[in-house]
Amino acid sequence: MQVRKIIEGLRQHTMRLIESGDLTQTDLARKAGVRQAHISNFLRGRRGLSVSSVDALLKALGLSAVELLGGTPAKAKADSGVVSIPVATRRNAETPVLPVSPATEVIKLKNSLLGNPRPKMVGSRKGWDRFVAIKVEKDSSMAPKIAPHSVVIIDRHYNALRPYRRGEQNVYLVRHDKGCALCYVEVHGREMYCRTEASAKPIQIIKSPSGRGFEKYIIGRACHNFGEL
16 A cells, blocks of 8 residues: 555654664654654554654654655656755845845756765754855865865755764855854863864854854855866
């Protein structure tokens, strides 16, 4: 039956995310509003889930039943082919809906080149335009990882302080009191350190009384780096 196929697809997809380190049962339970014990038993095949719980998990994971059945969702079909990414100033890069005019510089990339990066949002960013491009200054503080005069694509649907790939630091575009900067971030207690490739000293230290909520300073993850336009 189709329903069984959807549920089994959901179980396998969730297991893959957990095994790869991209998701924990605790995070999923919190986002979906489903008890962690129910999720654990479901993943182990010990019990099923109610229709409402399945729907909650699908919503938390950003999945549709069509995708689990092996089809292509309507949105993906509409977005297939080429994606247009506006080039913005660093100040505009944190604007949820990017201002676009006939004078706006736009990069057009094939979806296959963009690579369908995984999102990892903390907080509500579903209304944000996902990708923005920024130009790197001639003296790049992230060189040689990010060369001077290059163009960086920022995925603004990835603001989680979790490595995209195991063992590899993310480069983020971070907002702070001096503007925005491309940097690595490290959280130590109630402080977030912003570091560059060029120096081990932090360019900025952002403090939080609770030691949480640093994700709001993250504009997005640098997901692609191209040569000069």
